[in-house]
Amino acid sequence: MSSYHIAIIVGSLRKESYNQKLATAIGKLAPSEFLFTHIRIDDLPLYNQDDDENQAPSVVRMKNEISQAEGILFVTPEYNRSIPGVLKNALDHGSRPHDKNVWAGKPAGILGVSTGSAGTAMAQQHLRNVLSYLDVPVLRQPEAYIQLRDGLFDENNTIGERSRPFMQNWMDHYVTWVKTYSP
Numbered sequence: 458m459s460s461y462h463i464a465i466i467v468g469s470l471r472k473e474s475y476n477q478k479l480a481t482a483i484g485k486l487a488p489s490e491f492l493f494t495h496i497r498i499d500d501l502p503l504y505n506q507d508d509d510e511n512q513a514p515s516v517v518r519m520k521n522e523i524s525q526a527e528g529i530l531f532v533t534p535e536y537n538r539s540i541p542g543v544l545k546n547a548l549d550h551g552s553r554p555h556d557k558n559v560w561a562g563k564p565a566g567i568l569g570v571s572t573g574s575a576g577t578a579m580a581q582q583h584l585r586n587v588l589s590y591l592d593v594p595v596l597r598q599p600e601a602y603i604q605l606r607d608g609l610f611d612e613n614n615t616i617g618e619r620s621r622p623f624m625q626n627w628m629d630h631y632v633t634w635v636k637t638y639s640p
Contacts, residue, residue, distance in 0.1 A: 459490060460490045460491070460492055461490060461491050461492065461527045461528060461635055461636070461639060462492050462494065462525060462526045462527050462528075463484075463487075463491055463492065463493045463494070463526060463527065463528045463529065463530055463635070464494055464496045464522055464523050464526035464528070464529050464530070464563075465480050465484070465493050465494065465495045465496060465529075465530045465532065466496050466498060466529060466530070466531050466532070466544065466547060467480050467495065467498075467532045467533070468531070468532070468533030468534060468540055468541045468543060468544035468569075468580075469533070469534045469541065469543075470499050470543055474534070475534070475570045475571075475572075475605050476532045476533060476534050476568075476569060476570055477532075478610060478614060479532055479568060479569075479570045479603070479609075480493075480495065480530065480532040480568075481495075481614065482610060482614060482615050482616050483530075483532075483568065483616065483624060483627075483628060484530075485615050485616070486616060486621075486624060486625050486628040487628055487631075487632060488632060491632065491635075493530070494522065494526070496519060496522050496523065496547075497515075497518075497519070498519065498543055498544070498546070498547040499543065500515040501513070501515050501516055501519065501543075501546055501547055501550055502515070502516070503546060504546050504549040504550050504553070506553070509553050509554040510554070512550070516550045519547065519550065519551065520550070520551055520557075520559045523551055523559040523560065523563070524559050526563065527563075527564075527635060527639040528563060528564045528565065528566075528634075528635035528639055529560070529563050529564070529565040529566075529593070530565070530566050530568070530631070531544070531565060531566070531567045531568070531584060531588075532567075532568045532569060532570075533567070533568075533569045533577060533580050533581070533584060534569060534570075534571060534577060534580065535569060535571050535573070535576075535577040535578075535579055535580035535581075536580070538579040538580070538583075539579060539580055539583045540580045540583050540584050540587075541580075544584070545587070548560070548587055548588075548591065552591050558591060558592065560588070560591040560592070560593050561591060561592040561593065562592060562593075562594070562638075563593055563594075563639075564593075564594050564595075564596070564634050564635045564637070564638035564639055565588060565593050565594070565595050565596065566595070566596045566627075566631040566634065566635075567581045567584055567585065567588075567595060567596070567601075568601050568603065568627070569581055569601075569602070569603065570603040570604070570605050570609070571603070571604065571605065572604070572605045573604065574604055575602060575604075576601075576602030576603045576604050577602060577603070578602040581600070581602065594634075594638050596630060596631055596634040598630070599626060599627055599630055601623075601624075601627050608620060
C-alpha cells in the first residue's frame, strides 16, 4: 500500500483541547505515507435506534470517512473516569445498524492527555472495552497515559524534545500495528 489513511477521532469538543493538540502533534511523528484526517463528531445527533434506517447526513458523512480509512486513532480526555459522551455517541452511530458497523476490523490506537497524574487510563480502558465489542483490533502496547506537563508540546505545538522519544516509540508501534492489521 502506498499510503495509509488514518481517521482521527478526538473525544473533546473544547476549543483549546489538549487532546486536539496531541492529535495534531502526534501525526507529525508518523512516516510520510500515513495521512491523518480529523473526523468531525460535534455535529452528530444523539443516537436513536429509530433513526437507523434513515441516518442524518452528518452520520452518513462520518461513517463514509471511517469506511475509507485504513486505521483509526482515538485521542480522548477522561470525563468522570470514562470516555466523553460525544465519543460514545460517535461509536454508537458508527456501529449501527448492526450489519453496518464501520469500525469492525479497523486497527486502532488510543491516546489521551490529562492534567491528572493517571492521564486518561480509565477512559482508555473503557474505550478498549467498547472497541473490543465493536471488533476493533486495538494496539495493546505500549500504553500511553499522558499527563500534561511543561515540555509535552514545544513552541511550535509539536511534541516537545523531552517527550519525543516516548511518543515516537508509541507512533512506531502504531505504524507497525496498522500495517499489519489494516484490511
